[in-house]
Amino acid sequence: MTRPVRVLIVDDDPMVRAGLTMMLDGAEGIAVVGEAADGDEVPAAADAHAPDVVLMDLRMPRTDGITATRRLRGRADPPEVAVLTTFDTDENILRALRAGAAGFLLKDTPPEQLVQAVHRVASGEPILSPGVTRRLMDRAVVQAGAYERARAALDVLTPREREVVVAVARGRANAEIAAELFVSLATVKAHVSTVLDKLGLDNRTQIALLAHDAGLA
Incomplete structure (x- = not known):
């Protein structure tokens, strides 16, 4: 049998973590192996649980998700990161992707789409919530040069x-x-x-x- 995709959930809201764990841990081919409540807990959690995919919140009290993503992706053999947030501004999207995130998902993403997104990110495919791709292309301002x-x-x-x-x-x-x-x-x-x-x-x-x-x- 194929090994399930190992998922680490990073979010400062315990209710969100519990909901995501309940949703994903029962999905075929996915195992939630750990949780973290802030970006500064991510390195230790990644070491302890060896996730394939990290679902990363953006706004957390001590270390934000973009900083945590950049640090995680700078390590040797890092897991894939998919940002999961309610803050879908153009700036957040671009900063997350440039930090190394393989996906940008909104927290209102339907469960079946979130399950599919986890599998796609684990296989190396980028994934963006519907509408984010068009906003990214249409509204992102290209810097000088x-x-x-x-x-x-x-x-x-x-x-x-x-x-x-x-x-x-x-x-x-x-x-x-x-x-x-x-x-x-x-x-x-x-x-x-x-x-x-x-x-x-x-x-x-x-x-x-x-x-x-x-x-x-």
């Missing part, structure tokens, strides 16, 4: 790698990219891995952001 920096960064890629970057930015899964480019799934995975290494990025979401900054998506 971001276009030129993004284009220069992408210049290190081969033409085929750039095609993969564009497909990732358009939300295509690996199997869809393989079909579009007439290559094997293993080849697509290898290209994505190479792109991440060349660009110094952590995940597919950051690839999409860079492609957006470069005007490719």
Whole structure:
């Protein structure tokens, strides 16, 4: 049997933690292995429970979720992080994704969608709540020089790698990219891995952001 996805829940509200644990721990293929009440508890909790996915609140009293995400993603072999919050401002979305979060979900996400999101994030796919993607693309203000920096960064890629970057930015899964480019799934995975290494990025979401900054998506 496939090992269940191990989930760590980080939220300062005990009722929220209890609700999420009840919802997710009974879902197929998911095991809630631990909880933390603040961002400063995350490193110890991650060490103790070895989660695959961390569901991270944004606003906590001592260490916020973005700071905790950045610190966690800077460790060797870190778990994936999906932010789960009620604060969906453009600034929060961008800060979380640039800190290394693989997803940005709202707390009113229906249970079945949250379960699917956990599985997708665990498999390396980015996930955003409905509406967040469009807001991210339509309203995010590109900082001065971001276009030129993004284009220069992408210049290190081969033409085929750039095609993969564009497909990732358009939300295509690996199997869809393989079909579009007439290559094997293993080849697509290898290209994505190479792109991440060349660009110094952590995940597919950051690839999409860079492609957006470069005007490719």
